[in-house]
Amino acid sequence: MVSRSLRRRLGGIAAAAVLLGAFVVAGPAQATSSGNGVRQLTKAVTLGGVLRHLTALQVIASHNGGNRGSGLPGFDASADYVATLMRLAGYRVTRQPFQFNFCEDTASSFAQNAPAPITYVDQQDYDVMTCSGGGTATGAVVPVDLQLTTPNASTSGCEAADFAGVAGNIALLQRGTCPFGQKVANAEAAGAIGAIVMNQGNTTGADRQDLFLGTLGTPVGIPAISISYPQGVAFAGTPGLNVTVSAETIAEVRNTENVIAESRYGNPDEVVMVGAHLDSVPGGAGINDNGSGSAGILEVALQMRNFKTKNKVRFAWWGAEEANLVGSTFYVNGLSAEEHAKIALYLNFDMIGSPNYQFGVYDGDNSAGEGAGPGPAGSAQIEAVFEAYFASQHQATAASDFTGRSDYGPFIATGIPAGGLFTGAEVDKTAADVALWGGIAGQPYDPCYHDPCDSLTPERNGADAAVYAQLRRVYHLFGNVNTFAIDKNADAVATAVATFAHDTSSIPPRAPVAAALAAAAAAPAPAQTAQGDWIG
Known part of the structure; x- marks a missing residue:
């Protein structure tokens, strides 16, 4: 049952979306062993399930001034939506409050x-x-x-x-x-x-x-x-x-929060962490940035609720990413050395449905030799899992540099291996990209990046109608999200989560991290300052 206060906060239609999600979660399901977990979870995660969450996030934004920014009512309602569904699915949910500028x-x-x-x-x-x-x-x-x-x-x-x-x-x-x-x-x-x-x-x-x-x-x-x-x-x-x-x-200074949900099953000393930032910029609904990543990991979490995994899986929806990775930094800096050491790896999903997409995979081994160096030991192995998935789908990938622009920053700065997916933001697509993935050369991967038109009604919210008409001729869009891209990426998320939930033996052990944690607590992570495109 959704409380009256939650109905008021979400608005009538979004409350209905919560009820729909609760109905799906409450449906009969058998506990599943990890043996065939990758195939089963990937099959269970559907495009329709992901789009249902995007619809709910748009309704929440529409009922709260058109945005879901941290420190604003739309973010609070988004956090309620995610936390409610995860509790109904049987996860242990923690809401971690913090303050930010x-x-x-x-x-x-x-x-x-x-x-x-x-x-x-x-x-x-x-x-x-x-x-x-x-x-x-x-x-x-x-x-x-x-x-x-x-x-x-x-x-x-x-x-x-x-x-x-x-x-x-x-x-x-x-x-x-x-x-x-x-x-x-x-x-x-x-x-x-x-x-x-x-x-x-x-x-x-x-x-x-x-x-x-x-x-x-x-x-x-x-x-x-x-x-x-x-x-x-x-x-x-x-x-x-x-x-x-x-x-x-x-x-x-305002208050906001992270929403963290941990699986019932798995070894608590071997944690696979999966994250996406839940906040939008204050100027829009943030359906691709980062409703897409938030919806993708939410659907994966809901569908794996009864999987008996070998390792503990911890999902996180970060607050105040758009204010400089504040939520994820607060979380990492607050870990004890013991709890830090339990996190085997971190998977990050920020913008996985860009309308003029690329299939970007974080370059854990720095094979492209561009920008930042490789991620911590183990990052290359994470990259390899994603590369194998896309190869099985006969899809080309691009090496996405660890620029520090998203929530993997504080994790890699303290030695935790990381990986993830990124379909592109404000950078223009090239002719070479078009040869790989189709689309429009000379237009950004996301023409509505950080704009009000990052919504389910982009043209109505100010998008260039000619550009979106051209995109719709070559792609199927759901608002500002490319359905093919987000469908493939949601399956890639499921594949990686299920793979590491069952087996992290490919990830090498880490050295003691007390010194790294002390340094991170004393100053912003280097990836946030020296490399971050938004702040430096």
Whole structure:
């Protein structure tokens, strides 16, 4: 029975979705041995089951201001939905509360005053950085230690000595080396009244050339915006440049939580951990980012409720990922050395249904040789399980770098092997990608990434109608989710979870982790700062 208070929080239709899920969970099922668990679990996880959860998450968002962001009612209702179904399925559910810096911008403007007046468009020409300060700043633009020639090895704004002449003006900073928050905080300390952070330009890829969404992590006291690399180069080359930056922002400490559910069966000293972040950005429903991963692991968990696994399986739905991996970091930093050592591996699923998808598998062995190095020992073995599954489906895969952009970050930073799936975000699909997976070259893997149109009605919520019409001609979409991609990925999730729930012998033992845990508790994980595309 769903309580009246829960019905009120979820809204009538979403409460019906909870009841539907409860009905499915309550259906007759026999306890299953682990011998044929991989095949049985993969068969039990269906596209329809995953889409049912996506529908519920959309209804929750629609009843709560159009979003499911941590610190907002839509996230609380999402957590209720997941926790209720997992309890009904017989899991031991823990709701782990924590506090985080809630940041949101409600209005902004950006204009050039001299040498000629130009008005710029929000989310097209610039973006307000998450945790920007509020207010209006008008002043001259002062470039800060920019590196505009190859290889663009920027340390702009990382040292206090960079800021000569910035006081009373607006600092033009370049992405690279240290976190965005450090750059802007240094600018503020040097007396800057505003900050503009340009992309780095160290590669020709869209992620280092185009407009990007940057997260400062901790609130600052001056307005801060991001711009593309070409726009930054143009600003740096404009004599007498004077601009006005204005932002209306909210920055305060709020409460949120992680939802953690542990299986009834399995060795408690050998834990297979499976996670996805449950929160959306405050500006949308987050159906792909990360309703897709949350729904995928939820359906896998519900279908394996009666599997008698050899190892304990622990599912986690993280809060405040969009605020800098706060929930997963809080969880990992709170583990004792003994509990940390019990986690054999971590599987992460963040965006597994991108409409213009790739089949990305985290590059545990660094075979692609790009970006970050390999994951901790055991990560290569996790990658191999996913690769074997996709090979059995005659599907190509791409090596997805451990950039630190998702919740595996604090796990790998403390030595826990990790792996998972990623169908792509704001980076454009290439012609080579199209040859492998179809779709549209020159458009992002997710054209609605971090936008209101990441919903079950993307065109109604502002998506480019022409782009989505073209996508629908080559793919079957369920809102902003590609049904083929999420179906295959949900089966891949089931395959990996069932494989390791039965046998973790391929994962090598770890060295003692007390020192790593102490270091992680004292400072943000390196993957969150040096590598994270959102924060550095």
